[in-house]
Every structure is written in C-alpha cells, then in structure tokens.
Amino acid sequence: MIDLVIRGGQVIDGSGSGATPGDVAIDAGRIVEVGPSLTLSARRELSADGAYVTPGFVDIHTHYDAQVLWDPLVSPSSEHGVTSVVIGNCGLGLAPVRPPDRPAVQRLLGGVEDIPQDALDEGIQWSWENYPEYLKALDSSPRSVEVGALVGHAALRVYAMGGERAYRDAARPDEIAEMADQLRQALAAGALGLSTSRSPLHCDCDGRSTPSYFALDEELNALAEVFRSEGRGVIELSFRGSAGDDPDAIEGELAWMRDFAVRAKRPVTFGIAQLDACPDRWKLAYDRALDARAVGIELRPQTLGRMQSVLVGLQTVHPFAYRPSYLALGELPLAERVQRLRDPALRQRILSEEPLPAPENDPFAVLFDYAGDRVFILDENPDYEPGPEKSLAALARREARPEIEVLYDLLLEEDGQSLLLYAVANYSAGDHGVAYEMLSHPCSLMGLGDGGAHCGLICDASVPTFLLTHWSRDRQRGPRFPIEWIVHKQTADPAALFGLKDRGLLRPGLRADINVIDFSQLQLERPRVVHDLPAAGRRLVQGARGYVATLVAGQITREHGRDTGARPGGLARAHAV
Numbered sequence: 001m002i003d004l005v006i007r008g009g010q011v012i013d014g015s016g017s018g019a020t021p022g023d024v025a026i027d028a029g030r031i032v033e034v035g036p037s038l039t040l041s042a043r044r045e046l047s048a049d050g051a052y053v054t055p056g057f058v059d060i061h062t063h064y065d066a067q068v069l070w071d072p073l074v075s076p077s078s079e080h081g082v083t084s085v086v087i088g089n090c091g092l093g094l095a096p097v098r099p100p101d102r103p104a105v106q107r108l109l110g111g112v113e114d115i116p117q118d119a120l121d122e123g124i125q126w127s128w129e130n131y132p133e134y135l136k137a138l139d140s141s142p143r144s145v146e147v148g149a150l151v152g153h154a155a156l157r158v159y160a161m162g163g164e165r166a167y168r169d170a171a172r173p174d175e176i177a178e179m180a181d182q183l184r185q186a187l188a189a190g191a192l193g194l195s196t197s198r199s200p201l202h203c204d205c206d207g208r209s210t211p212s213y214f215a216l217d218e219e220l221n222a223l224a225e226v227f228r229s230e231g232r233g234v235i236e237l238s239f240r241g242s243a244g245d246d247p248d249a250i251e252g253e254l255a256w257m258r259d260f261a262v263r264a265k266r267p268v269t270f271g272i273a274q275l276d277a278c279p280d281r282w283k284l285a286y287d288r289a290l291d292a293r294a295v296g297i298e299l300r301p302q303t304l305g306r307m308q309s310v311l312v313g314l315q316t317v318h319p320f321a322y323r324p325s326y327l328a329l330g331e332l333p334l335a336e337r338v339q340r341l342r343d344p345a346l347r348q349r350i351l352s353e354e355p356l357p358a359p360e361n362d363p364f365a366v367l368f369d370y371a372g373d374r375v376f377i378l379d380e381n382p383d384y385e386p387g388p389e390k391s392l393a394a395l396a397r398r399e400a401r402p403e404i405e406v407l408y409d410l411l412l413e414e415d416g417q418s419l420l421l422y423a424v425a426n427y428s429a430g431d432h433g434v435a436y437e438m439l440s441h442p443c444s445l446m447g448l449g450d451g452g453a454h455c456g457l458i459c460d461a462s463v464p465t466f467l468l469t470h471w472s473r474d475r476q477r478g479p480r481f482p483i484e485w486i487v488h489k490q491t492a493d494p495a496a497l498f499g500l501k502d503r504g505l506l507r508p509g510l511r512a513d514i515n516v517i518d519f520s521q522l523q524l525e526r527p528r529v530v531h532d533l534p535a536a537g538r539r540l541v542q543g544a545r546g547y548v549a550t551l552v553a554g555q556i557t558r559e560h561g562r563d564t565g566a567r568p569g570g571l572a573r574a575h576a577v
C-alpha cells in the first residue's frame, strides 16, 4: 500500500517530450512509478481525468528573502503551480550578517526591491549570523513550497568589510579571504550559488549604490576560485547597464561574464530584457550565450517570457502623483481620495497642472514621462499581449479626448482600484515577437518574475500560469509553443541548472512535486492590491483558476484553489555534480 496515485491524466514529464496518458504513483514523498494503468493500491487516489500532470514549477528568480520568514504560503507563487522558489537574487540577501549590520542589509533589500521597510522591520525575526545558520532557519520554518537560496554578494561584503567600507571601497586581501571563506561555508551547507549586482542603480533606501558594485576583479576572481574548487553552484547577476542606463557597457559585461564562468567553471545567468532605448541589445547577449555554449561555457540570459510591465493605479504609481493639487491631498485613505478626485473642480485643476520635479529617491517617477500607446486596459481576463487598439492612446482617439483626461477617469473606476498595464520592456514592437524569440532560444532561462519584490509596481510572480495559457493556448498574434516545451522551461531546465537534481521531472526516485492542471479552465485572474504584509504593508497579488492540485514532497498543498494546510516545504539544496 502506497500513499497516493494520481490517476488518468496526461503526463507531461518535464523533459520536453510529448504528453502521454498515465498514472503517477507516490510514496514517502517520492515518485515510485509513472505509467499507464498502474495497479498499485494506494491510501488515496486523485483523479486527473482530462487534466495534465506536470512537475511542480521551479521559479529561480524571486526576492522572497524576507517574505518566506513570515508567509508559509509564499503567496502568490504557490497559487501558480510553483513548488520551489530561489531567493538571494541580484546580489541581495539576509546572510551572512552580524547583528549591527542587520539594518544595512535590510535597507538594501527594501531599497533595491521596493519592499516597505515597516514590513521588513516587523516581519524579519533575525536568528542567524553565518550562512549555514540562515539555511537552518529557512529549513526549519514550515511552508507550502521549497526554498533554495543564493548567497548575496552585498551581504558577504558587508559581513567582511563592515557597513561603511562595503559601500565605498575596494576590499583588502584579508577581507577578500573572509568573503571566500563565508561563500565556501555557504555552498557546503547547501546554498545554490552566488548572486551579485554590478549596477550602480541598485540603491538602498538611503540612495547608496549596492556594495557589490564596488568589487574589483581581484575580489570577484577570488569568489570564482571558490566555485572552481567546490565544483557546484550557479552565479546570478545584474549586469552594469541592465536598466538601459549605460547601453555601451554590454560588450564588456558579456566578456566579463564569460571570463567569470570560465574561471568558476560554473554557469552564469543574468536578466536581460528588450528596452526601447536599445531594442537590439538583448540579441547580442543571446548570440554571445550561444557562442559560449559551443565551447562548453554556460551563459544563460533570463527572460520573463512576456512584456515587462508596471501596474498603474491610484494605489500603485500614476502620472498625477507630483501634480501640486494631487500632492495637497496628502495621504488620504483611498475611498476619500477617490471621492475628492471626482470633484469636477479639483479634476480640472489637476489636469491643467504641470508636475513638480519628482524626488530623486523615486526612480519610477521618470517612467511617467510616458506614452499613451504603452498603457493598456486590463480587463477581467488580463491580456498581456494587447494590440494597439487596446491602448490608452487608441481609446482617447476614439473618444476624441486628451489621453491624460481619459487616464484620470480610468484610474477612478472600480472605486479607485482599477489597474492598467504600462509596458516598459520586451514590447518595443508592440507584440510578443521578441518574447517568442527569447523563449525559443536554446540558451534562455525562465526568470525575472521577481516574486516578493517591487510590491507597489508589478505582479509578475504569476508568470508561470501566463506562460501556459498564453503560449500554449490563447495566443492569437503569432505562433505558440507546445505545452511540453513551456513545462520543460519551468521545470527540468531551471532545476538542472541550479543543481536541484531531485526535482523538475516526473521520474521514479525524484521528489513528488507535482501539478494537476485542468488546462481548459486554466486562467489568470486580475492583479489586485492588498495590504497583507506585516505592518499592513501594501503589495500586488494575482490568483489563478484551473489548478486541480499542487503537491510538494507528495503532500497536496493546494486543491481546487485552496490551501490544504500542508506545509511540507523545506530547504532546497543543490546536489553536487
């Protein structure tokens, strides 16, 4: 008698090969058999009639570093079939850390990733100093998904150099040795690798550039050497100019990444999107990755797989924020603000005003030097590849009204809770042609969902569901992908790169991290603003329908859209090659 059999589904095993009818048998948290009409008897049977059975999704680019400490559901990722998340991306992390430096690493995470400091103050219960202690803390708090962690270079630097010098100076040889030693201990204890940021735009709440930006070659090479001697782990990074701030840096950065991958003898992965300022730059990165692969060097550009967008709304960001009469409303609760904004006289005044210059610590204010053909309506079934006819510009033309006036009125809909999509990357041509090229490229890696981050701007943690519905079913404006490919890109592919060899495939002996998906019903809901962070902090969430069940280590964590209360998720450790 085994624990569970999932019966009668179409099995997509994660390898990329075609779906086949079959059952999946599970015992003691592992898959024991996959095949048609299994005769094993089980304590429980789960019907997958008419549904797909896939491995659980592995999201390798999140910033849930703090959230996993207070939210056992790791929401919203767990609602999108995600069974493993990787934290510690982009050079950020909460360990190693000495007690006096806790505020510094916290203010960096909150500053770079737009997470409210009040939430971090209240939500983080510090109980570690070195990295192995941190991993133990992650492993011992029960949650519904598995968590794997990269070591953030910024924290390493602050640990070795102190909270002042780390933000300013080159490291001394003894400090470099300390960083290397801490990294070695972390990898040995189960860290999945190292992340770093070379972008001066990654700033803490006080406007200081991230410590890793100040690292010189000597320091980086010493860290690469740790990887070479340990023979495990992956390196993730934000490269210099990644936000389009320094478009000419890309050649040098790609050469540096390749050199680092050679020194470390380990894969290097980095996010790159198509930006309007340099719409062909992403291609260079993908070409270089292919050149590198030809000689056995792994460079893996990460893509979101759709437009990157900011959600515009009265509770998030909008172009009226710095107009004097809007500012005069102060911090009124939403309902009151909406009531005031509906007043025709105030409306007229705000519409006629020029905005004041935005403060420097609001980097997103510049976004709103924006174009109406980049803003799109989000309706009940969110469309992330909207045609030009769905843009604010088109709507304003149809109504023969100024765009800004139409936008003002749209923001007041649904009692001020409406959200609009503002395309900021991967959408220069106004469709998903580039996203398609990225997704089909042999070196691409699914990532950049940024779960847990940019709480007041984006909700891309829902992208695992989007990839299935849009690319394998709904897309009308260009070619689609077989669902087996989309599943592979979120399961076996990332799991293998991150050394998570016990998951990502439906094979006997591997972990029973599994999704049962009613594909005909699979649907993203609309994103919405909630205030459920610690200290009533604000964030964006997004749900989905159509997941029949999600299993982690053989336990059903979600069934028909509901949390079952099971908390089998621990620490995801890398397995040596």
Ligand SMILES: [Zn+2]
Pocket: 061, 062, 063, 089, 090, 450
């Ligand atoms: Zn990131």
